[in-house]
Amino acid sequence: MKILVCISKTPDTTAKIAFTDNNTKFNEAGVQFIINPYDEWYALVRALELKETIGADVHLVTVGGVDCDPIIRKALALGGDEAFRINADSADSYYIAAEIAAFAKDKQYDIIFTGKETIDYNGSGIGGMVAELLDLPYVSIAAKFELSGTKATINREIEGGEEICEVSLPVVVSCQKGMAEARIPNMRGIMAARTKPLAVVEPVAAETLTSIVSFELPPAKAGVKLISPDNVDELVKLLHEEAKVI
Amino acid sequence: MSILIFADQAQGKIKKAALEAVQYGAKVAQQLGTTATALVLGPADNAELTALGNYGAAKVLHVADARLHEVESGVFTKIIAEAAGKEGAQVIVFPHNFDGKAIAPRVAARLKAGLVAGAVSYPDTSNGFVVKKNVFSGKAFANVNITSEKKIISLIPNTFPAVAGSGTATVEAFTPAVQDADFKVKVLKVETVSGDIPLTEAEIIVSGGRGLKGPENWGILEDLAKALGAATASSRPVADSGWRPHHEHVGQTGLTVRPNLYIAIGISGAIQHLAGVNGSKVIVVINKDPEAPFFKAADYGIVGDAFEVVPKLTAAVKQLKGN
Numbered sequence: 185m186k187i188l189v190c191i192s193k194t195p196d197t198t199a200k201i202a203f204t205d206n207n208t209k210f211n212e213a214g215v216q217f218i219i220n221p222y223d224e225w226y227a228l229v230r231a232l233e234l235k236e237t238i239g240a241d242v243h244l245v246t247v248g249g250v251d252c253d254p255i256i257r258k259a260l261a262l263g264g265d266e267a268f269r270i271n272a273d274s275a276d277s278y279y280i281a282a283e284i285a286a287f288a289k290d291k292q293y294d295i296i297f298t299g300k301e302t303i304d305y306n307g308s309g310i311g312g313m314v315a316e317l318l319d320l321p322y323v324s325i326a327a328k329f330e331l332s333g334t335k336a337t338i339n340r341e342i343e344g345g346e347e348i349c350e351v352s353l354p355v356v357v358s359c360q361k362g363m364a365e366a367r368i369p370n371m372r373g374i375m376a377a378r379t380k381p382l383a384v385v386e387p388v389a390a391e392t393l394t395s396i397v398s399f400e401l402p403p404a405k406a407g408v409k410l411i412s413p414d415n416v417d418e419l420v421k422l423l424h425e426e427a428k429v430i
Numbered sequence: 431m432s433i434l435i436f437a438d439q440a441q442g443k444i445k446k447a448a449l450e451a452v453q454y455g456a457k458v459a460q461q462l463g464t465t466a467t468a469l470v471l472g473p474a475d476n477a478e479l480t481a482l483g484n485y486g487a488a489k490v491l492h493v494a495d496a497r498l499h500e501v502e503s504g505v506f507t508k509i510i511a512e513a514a515g516k517e518g519a520q521v522i523v524f525p526h527n528f529d530g531k532a533i534a535p536r537v538a539a540r541l542k543a544g545l546v547a548g549a550v551s552y553p554d555t556s557n558g559f560v561v562k563k564n565v566f567s568g569k570a571f572a573n574v575n576i577t578s579e580k581k582i583i584s585l586i587p588n589t590f591p592a593v594a595g596s597g598t599a600t601v602e603a604f605t606p607a608v609q610d611a612d613f614k615v616k617v618l619k620v621e622t623v624s625g626d627i628p629l630t631e632a633e634i635i636v637s638g639g640r641g642l643k644g645p646e647n648w649g650i651l652e653d654l655a656k657a658l659g660a661a662t663a664s665s666r667p668v669a670d671s672g673w674r675p676h677h678e679h680v681g682q683t684g685l686t687v688r689p690n691l692y693i694a695i696g697i698s699g700a701i702q703h704l705a706g707v708n709g710s711k712v713i714v715v716i717n718k719d720p721e722a723p724f725f726k727a728a729d730y731g732i733v734g735d736a737f738e739v740v741p742k743l744t745a746a747v748k749q750l751k752g753n
Contacts, residue, residue, distance in 0.1 A: 197682060198701050201569045221683070277547075281539060300531075303567050303682065303705075307547045312503060312535030321614035322503045324532040327676070337618070342528045343440065343630060345622030345677060347500060351615045361683045362676060393544030393578040397560055400571045402708075408715070408725045413734025419714070420746040422730060427712045429691040430634070430658060430747065 185240035187231045188293040190284055190314070191223040191259055192274070193252045194304045203399045210304075210399070219255045222299025224262070225366040226359035230329055231297055232263040233364055238331065241265050243293070247274045247283050253382065260377035261369035267380070272387035275395075277305075281313030282390035288318065294353045295336075300325045300360040311358035321351050327362030433459040434519035436510055437468045437482060438501075438529040444470065444478050446631045447525035447587035449485050454585050455523040456486020457552060462520070467491055468599070469513050471506060472498035476601065483599030485592055491517070491604040500617040501529050507536040509606045514541065516604075519580070521553075526584040527630055534584045543580035550589050553581075567682060567705035586709070587630055588688040629678065632661035634691045637680060637707075639665040641696020641717060641736055645673035650740045651695060657747040663687065665697045681706035696736045699724020716740065 195201075195215045202211040219228070231242045244259050244267040246252050256267045270283045288296060296315075301308035308324075315322030327346065328339035334353045339346045341360065369377075411419045423430045435455035437448035452468050459466040465488040470479060472495065479490045491513055498505070510533065514522055522537060524530035526548050538545035550571065551562035558575040561583055565572045576582075629635060636655040638648065648662075655662045662678060669679035680687050682702035692710035696717060697703060704727050707713065715728040718735050725731045732739055 195566075197705070201566045203570075225683075277535070277545065278538065278542070281535075305565050305572070306563075306567060307535075307545075308531045309535035309538065309545055309547055312532065313539040315503070316507060316536040316539035322532070322536065323615055324503065325528060340528075340532075341677070342501075342620070342622070343445065344628030345620065347617050348619040348621070349615050349617045355615075361679075391542070391578075393538075393542065393576065394546065395575050395577060397558075397573040397575050399565070400562075400573070402569075402571065405727060405729070408728040408731040410725075410731050410733065413732050413739050416732070416739060416742045417746045417749075419730060419732060419743065420750050423691065423712070423714070424750060427691070427729065429712050430750070 185234070185238060186243065186291070186293045187234065187240050187295045187297065188243045188245055188288055189223065189228045189231050189264065190296065190298040190310060191228065191244055191246050191255065192220040192302045193217050193246065193248055193255045194220040194302050197221065197303060201401070207398045207400060208396070217255060219259055220299050220302045222301060222360060224259065226361065226363040227297035227299050228259055228262060228264065229364035229367055230359060231295070234331065235263065243268065245270065245284055245287060247272055247280045249273070256382055257377050258369060260380045260382070261373040262367060263373060265380065267382045268385050269382065270385045270387050275392040277307045277309040278313060279390050279392045281310050281317060283387050284310065285314050285317035286388040286390070287385060288314070296356045298356070298358045300358045308358070311356050315356035320354055320356050322356045323349060323351060324358045325360050326357050327360055329357060329363060431464045431520050432517045433462070433464060433466045433521045433523065434514050434517050435466060435468045435487070435523045436530070436533065437470050438525065438527070439470060439472055439474050439478070442474045442478065444474065444482065445525065445527070446592065447527045449592035450587060450590055451523050451525040451585050452482050452487050453485040453592045454552070454590055458521055458523065461552065461555065465489070467517050469510060471509060472496070479601045480599055483597040484594040486595070486597060487599045490599045490601045492601055493604050493606060495608065497608070497613060500620065501532055502613050502615050503532045503536050504614055505608055505612045506533045507540055508612065509608065510537050511540050512606045513604060521581045521583065524582065524584040526586045530584045534582055538582050541580050542578060543582045544576035544578040545582045545584070546574050546576060547584050549583045549585050553583070564709070568686070568708040569705065586688060588690070623677065627661040629661050629663055629680065629685055629687055632687070632689050634658050634660035635663050635687055635689045636660045636693045636695065637663035637665065637697060638668060638695050639697030640667045647737070648674070650737065650744070654693070654740055654744045654747065657744050657751065665703050694724055695740060697724060698722045699727060
């Protein structure tokens, strides 16, 4: 069994969001970078659980520069076997997906896991694009993944509920909460990660189809209007007459 | 040239987010001097299809194949790509809901069309084709230029509420070549919570946190939700403790919602929770801790004990609604 887990470097969930260069670049000053939580807590950990229960080689892939190495080492410390960094700017989702698909094409992965989206660009596109480029089935936003031989039973989230579906491997799956429980690397894992292979792969020629022109922050809230707990009628009145939402 | 809108359905009824996408697509069509075609896959009532004219669709392509009752992303991608070719679609619009997230990226890769996922604006065509989208989990926006010839936009639900007008759409049956072997993912079972409003489509949401102290106290929250015609939700600790089902969990790792009104009861407002609700138009916070960070993100707030405030609020809402 060979599993590929796609990981991405994102700012920490509590990072201050600000922009520089005339609002064209994310301000990285003082920001701590992490493995995108959906990639780590759900995609990677589920792959590791499968490795522990049925045996599997867990490969990691990311598209980015040398600044991604710390998060790759962390993913190796959690238990990934081998890592590959495609040495290119993660320009847009199509470009990233094209690089991952070109990398994975001849490597016979049985499962390709991604997170359901990254917490920075919220594109939720890599899994579906990679699946299409490799002509593989795709199950999005999965909360559960069970294997029986070469068949997977997957719960995917839909509006107001879940769909339980079945698919033969190979498959691409985007993962969310429910797939696995978050783990922290132990000292042995951290030591072992230092000597695990991290290969730098040169990118293939691929197009970008979108570009970010600028960023903006949402307008500041006017501030909360506090109402006395003894006067809830006033709140109902404001919601009805001022906010016009009830 | 035309604009194609993927209008998804559940049990034969066009979803609310899909109506919004159709209306959005029709406006984009107007902007670009062309017409909008809605594409509906799976069995649906004819009345549902013609009603799409009220949201601006000039034409509705319908594939009445019963196998399309549930989404198979590969099959849907093939059909949408075929329809896009047939209609000469320059722009394809999806609702940014579970269906849209499953399909739009595949279609984008197949057609080599730039994708803006999670759009919150109409395209600005004064210098390119720039669409504003949510980034950093609602904490910022990015203006994204789609540089490819074909373009795909998936629209965040409840960004532009759908308003029915009076148009007519011609309904055309469409029979793409789909083989049984194309259905690689087979749906064994669908488990939906019947009778409830899906959270992502709810206009009002009443949400509870640890401040409610236990699942046995959810009655006061449900009473308020019922009086308002609202859906109920919860914070992460509540879902993790098993007080409420996971599909009600709103926040960074749960659902992202964008209702007109979000009422948070006994939720402190951690940044991860705010990431799931900061697109709400109006936020009301009820918390006994005046220092709760949620008040900073709120429009209206009551500092007080939920067990006293919420029943009074329910009574006041009932009085307003005259029952």
